[in-house]
Amino acid sequence: MELAINNSSTKLSVSDEVFGRDFSEDLVHQVVVAYRNAGRAGTKAQKTRSEVNGTTKKSKKQKGGGARHGALTAPIFVGGGVTFAAKPRSFAQKVNRKMYRAAMSAILSELNRQGRLMVVETFDLTETKTSGMVAKLKEFDLGKRPLIVTEDASEHLYLSARNLPYVEIRDVQGLDPVALVGADTVLITTDAVKKIEEWLA
Template sequence: MAVSISRKLLRSFHGSLCALGRYDSPSITCQSFRTSHDLYGHLYGDSVFSSGSCGHFKGGSSILAKRWLSTSILTPESSDGAFPSDLLSKKPMVTTERAIGLYQDLVIPVTNFHNEDKGLMVLAGDVFDVPIRKDIIHRVVRWQLAKRQQGTHSTKTISEVSGTGRKPWRQKGTGRARHGTLRGPQFRGGATMHGPKPRSHAFKLNKKVRRLGLRIALTARAAEGKLLVFDDLEVPTHKTKNLVNYVKQMENTKKVLLVDGGPINEKLKLATQNLHYVNVLPSIGLNVYSLLLHDTLVMSRDAVNKIVERMHTPINR
């Protein structure tokens, strides 16, 4: 027979268990019931526990038996006929989405261009799981675009315009406005007043903010499920069709950014140079603007390690 335990009853039951001084079995601790309580928090509606899985008390003393609380969930489709189907919960389980920005380490599968299983990799939480801040991203992107602006625009002043220095007509008696030169800004082909001159548009942005912007961009790609980790970026041949077929297999992918730890492999460079939607960068060149231009990020193991090491390096002041 199955018993449906409410949240309030389970909380009070959990508190009474933690208040006990000793148990018959050392394997049953308050931690195990905390785990059961946490499991209960992920269920939609009431939890269903087996009556055989709950510990019973002996001889009137508050001592639990050696059996643990069951963490299995029974459904009406369960093959065990000992439980009546009308007593089992028919409500679906709800898996809450992972909260972003808790600085928790992430475990991600590792693969390659052939979709082979290469194990798992742990991503540092202080690099791939930081709070999302759009204002930081905006500041870093503006800094990048301003710094790469050439600033070669130039206009000529009155001393730089070609032309005669003679007075066009006499000062008085013509009925026309008085002028001293035809190179002025009011004449066609004349000078430009207060026009642009070659200069640098770059402005200062603290290294802390720049690093934080890169962490936020990496966190956003990881949270969207658009971060892939490869064992390496080795390709068997320089043919472009292999990468084209691989990108076609990706879902909801328009532009891909491949990031390797060291110098880019020559075969990979040749295979991607004719694809406008696939770009390759070394880990030292990874930046926020490039991450925003591509909706999918593919990094090698070496690249992930280099990026984490770069984020953990102390800032020289």
């Protein structure tokens, strides 16, 4: 298949496996959830009634004092333990390489079908200026949450977009499914397309 290059009469020939794949919602959902879970710390910890610092001596006599109870470390008391206390754990989910690559291809293919994938020859800045990035973005209709993907994103691009909310700059190596799914439009250079093809094909 071929991808149209913005402001150019030429077209870029690409692999159907990467940019023409059928969309699998279940696969994409699984990979996105697994990717986000991999970033969770999983360090939350609470104490049970047996771990709380306090005596387990019976707090008052059995009869004559209202409700009967024993230790004040019970969950019903302030300062007591927590029922079903959270413990540190890993949220990681196994996703093999074949599934991950298939999901990335499915997302890119769906973006292309929806007209949210824009290919350009080059996208770079000669100096680090936010105003320069704003002017550059105005040349394209990218929506509120654009994702710019280049083969090897320069420092000028990263720093110029740093103060712009919702504008993301990624190189091919740093591309992930969450960034692709969350973008209104993905602007990608021809060199980046070729590198992605080598990676996913």
